[in-house]
Amino acid sequence: MEDKTFSEPNQVGPTETKPQTTTPLSRLINLDATWSLHLHTICAPIIPRNLLKSLEISGDGRFWFPIPIAVLLSPLSTRSPHVRWIVLGLLIGSLLDLLLVGLVKYAVKRPRPVYNKGMHLTVSVDHWSFPSGHSSRVCFVASFLCGSLDSINAALVELRGPGCGKIAKAFVWIVCLWSVVTSFSRVLLGRHFVLDVLAGACLGVVEAWLVFWFLEFGVLD
Template sequence: MNILQNIDNWDKNAVAWINAHHTAWLDSLMVFASKTNVWIPFYAILLILLLRIHKQKSVFFVLGIALVITLADQTTSSLMKPFFERLRPCHWQGWQVPLHLPDGCGGQYGFASSHAANTFGLAMFWWLWLKKFYRMAWLLFLWAGVVSFSRVYLAAHYPTDVLVGAMLGAFFAWAVFKFPEKVLKV
């Protein structure tokens, strides 16, 4: 058995175990956490906080976040998912026990997770930009972790889909943050 088969087996076992431990209240919480539109008030609060802290410089932060999210989302959705064609857990037919799917299934392919890439990209960019606000940063990483876990709980992604998405989002945040400094010598 090669390493990719071992990872695939571990992923499937992890999804099966997590999915088997579902509860009604956790179903509701995970569906809520996974919906992108419910986070709009949270984003609005972050934007207001940012405007109060940095005023005119906020435009650079907003442009940076837009670039990070675009890179993370398009890389995962438009490049990786069609290239790797890894079925989401909810589309894989080999389960011995049917999965519990409180939020349906979604698209066919899941590698890598756009939710994880986008949320960890936002959290990392915020942390890099506003290092003196560490308390806010750990809350954003906690939020990104909950959103990412919700994707595994809902059987929309395997743990490695989420892990790779999170690393990709964090990398894009770092690259967008460092680009002016390293390339433009600002």
């Protein structure tokens, strides 16, 4: 009797790999990760890590929260209403930044770079990378103080006398430079991706605008 081989109609053939579809967002994220790793790699042997860590500490929320509180409770706030309004704005902005960054991080949940080393996380939401809290904080401080230049100058006049305009401008320029360098250091230290830093910087500027709107700093002109 002749044997006949029949092919089963439901026989599963070799597994075919379907081409993965990439979206513009996924391509942007991949490009962001590639460039962030590239910047981190080429700058690691050049820029001392201790310097980057110092910038990290200078922009830490645990370092910034006590400053406006201490000034607000000091005699400076009673001697100058401009000082009181400025530090009150810094305190409100810091609290707003903590709230918004935490909400966005929890909603997006982007993991930090795999090459992030030596970071001691204290809260679970800080495991996430987007946006950079350091960048939003320092850019808020810089934007807020830049917009408060007249108030800073008036406070210096109240405390030290006239002729302090150059001191106020130099101080604000130094703070702006510090905010840029600190934000950039987040990528070099391996804490964040480039888009995390850019998003954090934009968020900080928006926070400064919101605080200005809330406090109506125009009355201090």
